[in-house]
Amino acid sequence: MRDNRVMAEPTTPTRDPRLDAACADAAPLARQHLVDTVGEDVVGDHLAIRREGERLATHVFASTQPGYRGWTWSVTVARASRQRTVTVCEVVLLPGDEAIVAPSWTPYKERVRPGDLGPGDLLPPEADDARLVPGFTAGDPATEPLVDPSTVRSVADEVGMGRAWVLSLEGRDLAAERWHEGEQGPDVPLAQQAPGKCSDCGFTVRLAGPLGLEFGVCANGMANDDGRVVALDHGCGAHSDAKLSRSSGPVPLPPPVIDTIAVDTLEV
Numbered sequence: 144m145r146d147n148r149v150m151a152e153p154t155t156p157t158r159d160p161r162l163d164a165a166c167a168d169a170a171p172l173a174r175q176h177l178v179d180t181v182g183e184d185v186v187g188d189h190l191a192i193r194r195e196g197e198r199l200a201t202h203v204f205a206s207t208q209p210g211y212r213g214w215t216w217s218v219t220v221a222r223a224s225r226q227r228t229v230t231v232c233e234v235v236l237l238p239g240d241e242a243i244v245a246p247s248w249t250p251y252k253e254r255v256r257p258g259d260l261g262p263g264d265l266l267p268p269e270a271d272d273a274r275l276v277p278g279f280t281a282g283d284p285a286t287e288p289l290v291d292p293s294t295v296r297s298v299a300d301e302v303g304m305g306r307a308w309v310l311s312l313e314g315r316d317l318a319a320e321r322w323h324e325g326e327q328g329p330d331v332p333l334a335q336q337a338p339g340k341c342s343d344c345g346f347t348v349r350l351a352g353p354l355g356l357e358f359g360v361c362a363n364g365m366a367n368d369d370g371r372v373v374a375l376d377h378g379c380g381a382h383s384d385a386k387l388s389r390s391s392g393p394v395p396l397p398p399p400v401i402d403t404i405a406v407d408t409l410e411v
Contacts, residue, residue, distance in 0.1 A: 166200035173218035213242035274314030337378030345383035
């Protein structure tokens, strides 16, 4: 039986029809310019060509430079209108999908972490820090002040009452959330295996003000949290009511046995 099927001719991949022909054929020129710029030992194979605009394209070459795995060289070429020659615009080294790159830039004020301050360092609060409110408000939001705040402030400063700034309600909430979720909170293994809570421990000193309802300061010099703010539902093994069980006590040793048969050798 005769096979009437017609075998299809193999096709070659077609390039973007909008790509300028002169720019597309400029791979040798782009490679030579790249080699003259960075050296032949760090230039790999030609990987792709990318259209950037009208008569503007970028040739991509692999990078063999040590320490730059996944990076590629990009050489951008252009052809002026009614010109036959191609000009190299720029040569850059760009990261690929698998490249190791530096993390995004973080402003200085966001990079400072607790414990970074050293002797003489200053870290003033922002001018509009929501965690602070004027001291004469005592942290209570007032939509309609009954008196002129400037008058109250001047009188308070004159008689030496209060502080210039105190915690706002938002500042208290942020502090409470941070302390409750930290190492002195109730969810750490130390607290979950403790014989009691800080709320009924004799070494706990309650804080004054609204935060004292949930937090205190540990005053047990033998505890891990001595001198730190602890949640009242936190706890540790140094609780004031902690007692050793009979099974937790030291195991008594058997009486000594005197060997009257063997000869003991003593060093002089």
